[in-house]
Amino acid sequence: MISIIISNFxxxxxxxxxxxxxxxxxxxxxxxxxxxxxxxxxxxxxxxxQTGIRVLSETPETGLVSGYATGAAVASGELxxxxxxxxWFDPDCLQRLAAVIDLPARIGAADGxxxxxxxxxxxxxxxxxxxxxxxxxxxxxxxxxxxxxxLPAGSETPFACAGAFLIHREVYREVGGWDPSxxxxxxxxxxxxRAWQRGWRCVMAPEARIYHAVSxxxxxxxxxxxxxxxxxxxxxxxxxxSILAVKYFSWPWFLAALVQWPLGILNNIRAGHWTYLKxxxxxxxxxxxxxxxxxxxxxxxxxxxxxxxGEAFFTDPRFRAxxxxxHS
Numbered sequence: 252m253i254s255i256i257i258s259n260f261x262x263x264x265x266x267x268x269x270x271x272x273x274x275x276x277x278x279x280x281x282x283x284x285x286x287x288x289x290x291x292x293x294x295x296x297x298x299x300x301q302t303g304i305r306v307l308s309e310t311p312e313t314g315l316v317s318g319y320a321t322g323a324a325v326a327s328g329e330l331x332x333x334x335x336x337x338x339w340f341d342p343d344c345l346q347r348l349a350a351v352i353d354l355p356a357r358i359g360a361a362d363g364x365x366x367x368x369x370x371x372x373x374x375x376x377x378x379x380x381x382x383x384x385x386x387x388x389x390x391x392x393x394x395x396x397x398x399x400x401x402l403p404a405g406s407e408t409p410f411a412c413a414g415a416f417l418i419h420r421e422v423y424r425e426v427g428g429w430d431p432s433x434x435x436x437x438x439x440x441x442x443x444x445r446a447w448q449r450g451w452r453c454v455m456a457p458e459a460r461i462y463h464a465v466s467x468x469x470x471x472x473x474x475x476x477x478x479x480x481x482x483x484x485x486x487x488x489x490x491x492x493s494i495l496a497v498k499y500f501s502w503p504w505f506l507a508a509l510v511q512w513p514l515g516i517l518n519n520i521r522a523g524h525w526t527y528l529k530x531x532x533x534x535x536x537x538x539x540x541x542x543x544x545x546x547x548x549x550x551x552x553x554x555x556x557x558x559x560x561g562e563a564f565f566t567d568p569r570f571r572a573x574x575x576x577x578h579s
Contacts, residue, residue: 254284254326255283256284256318257269257283257335259287259298260311261294262294263290263297265338266336270283270304272339276342279349283305284322285322286308286322287307287309288308309321315435316430323429329420330417330418337368344460351405357450357452360411360454361416361418361459362411363460363461364461368463374463376400376401379397379570379571380396381572387518390437390440390495392511404458407452407454408453412439415463422446422451427445432545433491433494434484436488436491441495441498490534494538499562499564516531519531
């Protein structure tokens, strides 16, 4: 059985099509769990009227994957399918993802292809890392992710998109599940870096078609701050770069990642991105708040970090981008 775990934040306008497409999945047995993050748009009332789904609650400030983690804790399926609320799926999507999971071959997760919500534009295929001089928003400052690599079914990808993917329960448990300190961005890198360290692989299923209204939740207001979620996302994304370095990297690359914050500020000043500066100065506070837990993880994960330091994930030859222009 596949446990479908949806993290919803003010997604009422998407929920009817999402649930309809999930109920219409062919050749798979499913359970649907919706973790509503204190929505204020009528989602709660809509979900209460639905049959055949389980509804849980989580605060919006904790972020997407805290919702996922809450749902995973009560899921009963051997396969876990995580997805945003602003999506819908082809009727064969889940069976195509499930078909490529192969534990004896160490294939523990599957990633589909993402298209815009209207199906007109392809927005996510396999991921490859491209060498660059410096990338301010990457955990490895000399690697940039290219999400537009056209590879056949079964091709390996370093990490699945957190927006929607399938993972076997045993793999999810072995790697320790989601780190709920991640609000948004790089949470999938964090999960799959641990899987990579333990020898698990994620592969592509291009025919598993996913339709996504990307970043639809960015405009929603967080009650704790009175500001759009995009601001909290920006702070978290910048902090996540350093937190990943604390958790996994060897010392030279750990130090390189830490200078991302001041260099990012200088880059925003150079580019005239003045509106980001207030959020830039909130980044160190977020890092310090999360530092004790990240450091404790680093010590517990030391045997894996010694053999497979985090920076090597980004330079693994299997994930190297082919020569050519960077997609955007």
